[in-house]
Amino acid sequence: MDIKPIRETLLSEIEQLEESLQIIARRVKEGKAIGSHTNVDASKINNLIGKYQLLVAMSNEVTEVTDQQSDEQSN
Numbered sequence: 001m002d003i004k005p006i007r008e009t010l011l012s013e014i015e016q017l018e019e020s021l022q023i024i025a026r027r028v029k030e031g032k033a034i035g036s037h038t039n040v041d042a043s044k045i046n047n048l049i050g051k052y053q054l055l056v057a058m059s060n061e062v063t064e065v066t067d068q069q070s071d072e073q074s075n
Contacts, residue, residue, distance in 0.1 A: 014052075
């Protein structure tokens with residue numbers, strides 16, 4: 001299973017969220033209104049966390065299969 005496209009999509013979504021959070025942090029620090037265009041939906045954050053956990057699980061499975069294949073080949 002190739003997890004690279006999933007990883008790239010997830011990283012892109014995380015970068016977009018990070019940009020929004022940086023805008024919010026800057027505006028709060030400056031005492032300005034956050035503005036509706038920088039609203040961050042908590043469900044989006046939860047969704048990204050879920051995707052990240054899935055990606056880690058998939059990555060671990062791929063690593064385990066690769067390790068098992070290497071062990072079998074060396075025997």
